[in-house]
Amino acid sequence: MPPLLRPIGILLLAGLPSFASVAVAQQISPPAPEAMRALEATRAQQLFIRGLTQAYLGNHEAALALFDEALQFAPHEAALLSAAADAYAALDDVSNALFYAEQALREAPDNPYYAHRIARLYRDAGRTEDALAAYARLVERVPSDLDARLEMARLLVSLGRYTDAIAAYETAIEQLGERPELLRQILHLYRQRGDDRGALRTLQTLIEQDGPNPAYLRMLGELYQRLDDPDAAVAAYEAALAADPDDAEAAQALQTLYRSLGRPTASPDRPHHAALPEAASPDRLYARAASLAASAGSDTAATAEAAGLLERVLEQDPEHTGAMILLGDLHYRAGAYAQAAEWLERALQRNPRDPQLWLQAAAAHLQSGQPRRAADLAEEGLILFPGQVPLVRIAAYGLMESGRSEAALHRFEETLVLMREDGTDDAGERAAAMAAMAAIHARNGDTARADSLFAEALRADPDHPVALNHLAYSLALRGERLAEAERMARRALARQPDEPAFMDTLGWILFRQGRTEEAADWLQRAIDTGRAGPAAYEHLGDVMAARQDLAAARIFWRRALEMNPDNPALRARLDRLDE
Template structure:
């Protein structure tokens, strides 16, 4: 069975370590108007317990703003339980209201320890955002902030010290304990703080050390290059950008920085203390994402944006998390924040387009995707091409893909794969096969690619032994894929081995019972082994599963004819 190339979904696992609340950001469906109205109207006349349940339901739907309001209302009731303050704090933070969360942060010993720790960090960041370095510094140095927030506190301490006017403490390197990420962001911060203190040699040395760590060449190059530009060292800055571009030639941020340095345009302004602290928080945020601590990561991102509301990269990540959690309205608001001309604008607009495509508003999705692609951004153009494929505008999609591929210095197997899939949908098989084989030569172990090309040969009755080996390899890599097991069963069917085909196709239906093509194949093999009533049942079932036009026509033809014709000639190979 063929599979589309661009089937990329950001999945959020429920975190094992939450902010202390029962509600998570689950992979729920986006709440519809009725659900939102229910949440909005549930306060009037509700009991404290009713408000609590309504708040929990709103959290489960990803409606953190409604949840925060409901929990806050419940807190005002005489019979309110202390746990409501924890829920209100969590919901308010996840809704992005950091000042409100700081006011609600529980400090009572009766509150859950995890919530108190997060609350202390929120209060520290709010103090930093308000320019109160003294308070922030005291909180960050206290025992109130402990696991899992030590890294965040360590990276924020120098910025709090700088805001409090203690530059000596601000220039002390965070205790990294061998952690490369902490060392890297600590050095970036030290470079930026040293520049503020006009200790330019120290700043230069810190930036160079960050570059040498090699953890994030792009981040280090942009920070170091901007410093060099501000020092009037445009040629040196250009060399730094050029080195980083060697690792990622398509990076639009690096390309823009290189062009700015080359043309002598004004250097980027020195980051403020809040902006520097915001960047420092990105490292622990990434660590929480990697550890699947999604609530904490989203909370951190809101802290990042409280310190620097202009961080478009953080807005895109917030959008990703909210969309994965079912809050489509919140995701759209986040994706709308990056401004035209920013590096992240095209990506944000492209992702915004996909939210409308998921809701069935294809016209709006295509409009947004086309605008994003018009910026020239590579990923935005690829996203637009895939939306065009979804609308069966295959020729336009191929044109975009071919243009993007012509810009690449080296062949890209993913682009070859994507164009091959699109060409096959145009029945331009000779060209499609060439792309798919070229992609396989570059990436011989990718199961999706193996399956797509293998199934294509199987369905055409070509190169069956080779195709059989390919789909076997794909199934070995992904044995729970109904599509891949179906390909294997169909290979046995085309080779006349109905016994093995039956076993595999029944297994495939068990893995993906709602797939019309797999059910159609199972009907065919039932017919060949003499189980004709079951075959007719399967073909009728296909018609209930929203098949595409080709599969529907195949099933209807077999039902109308009362079954299959004579057994096809068995193919040993070719």
């Protein structure tokens, strides 16, 4: 089953409400009122799903026709009204979009999604004051809504009301805490307005949170110079160079300051990264590696140099946990997930008290195509740190990928509950979790429950690539609407073109359409990423078997079984092949 392999960032929007799940009653003549209502709700939901499909395909007029028909059966359904608003907005009909968005908010005034939607429509229509008022009402009702506060402050900036924007950020920081995204925004405003004291205060907090960030330290040195505190400026520039010896701007500023203070200057031709002696201590080697890793970006030479220094650290001190973690992180960034998992798990054995380390190690195993180990590791971490949402989520995907459906469903449901309870509910994460649950139900043959969850997931985030991918895969498993499934899979790939799970889905859909050559190409691409799960290997084995290349099929099926031993159907297939 295609996984979600991107743990993700935490936003504060809740998912949209779903239609009530109804069972189709046996036809009675004449129908009882309850049965009629159930039939109408079912018909409205079917039209809604068809309308969403048309919207995904860009056929917004066709989508509107379906939504209008659905509204005849469910005129007070906020999700339907909001979908109609989105379709009108896509057609640049702002007046009707606002009309339906206002109705959706009237029907569900406590759902922040609809409040956000109408505020964005006001903003996009140029009605900035109305947008500001909408965000102000939302913040008053949901003080913890960070996105609303950020949008409100950005609108104030766009109106040139900088003092009000600063006040909005300061209030947000007071109520939500010193979050980095808030601090970075207010820092920009302080600097723009020439408020050096406010900028200084904010920079010091950011440096305390992030550690010795060279850019922040260099900025701090500039501020101290403007505030006529040269000694503090020297200390800031020296700290910037200690964090990144290649920081030419900090080196130049420091030499200028030295000269103005009558101090000896460093030699201008001194290399910023002098070679470390062979006898350098582990701590000095580690510091240089950390500096290189922090500034390497896409510089593969710097990354390789940092990795080499870390290996020297571990030769001298095999128990250096920091070096193991950083080496695992470097491998992860380079896409070498199996090596990353190995180093991170070694670090975990020495420092099991860090929940983030449990998460990193489990994620590396999941990315490397070892879902069973990922799930087991996450479950171990949850014994020590129960209720940690990211760990619960990783456990859920690992369980799903390794075929343990019931346990996976339990963990996904727990994820949704925990996100609501701790205020970290996010539309994208909610959509991904519900889509995964829907995929499990579809695989287990409960198509009614699967369709209901897919609809709810896509209401929460209509463009979520994982939700699109899971729905496409579910349709492929059922052999239904394969052309539509192909379009969805390609939309998901357009958003995450390097995701092997999405390549696997497209390959499987093409195979179900009888396009074996194209299917083999996409499945091989998934495997070539080095991050494919067992499903991609099994599917490519199926393609090879269909092409009568049983030797190749055996190779891919065996690899799939090695990665996921809990696949009795595949084991039986291999046994028959070996007879």
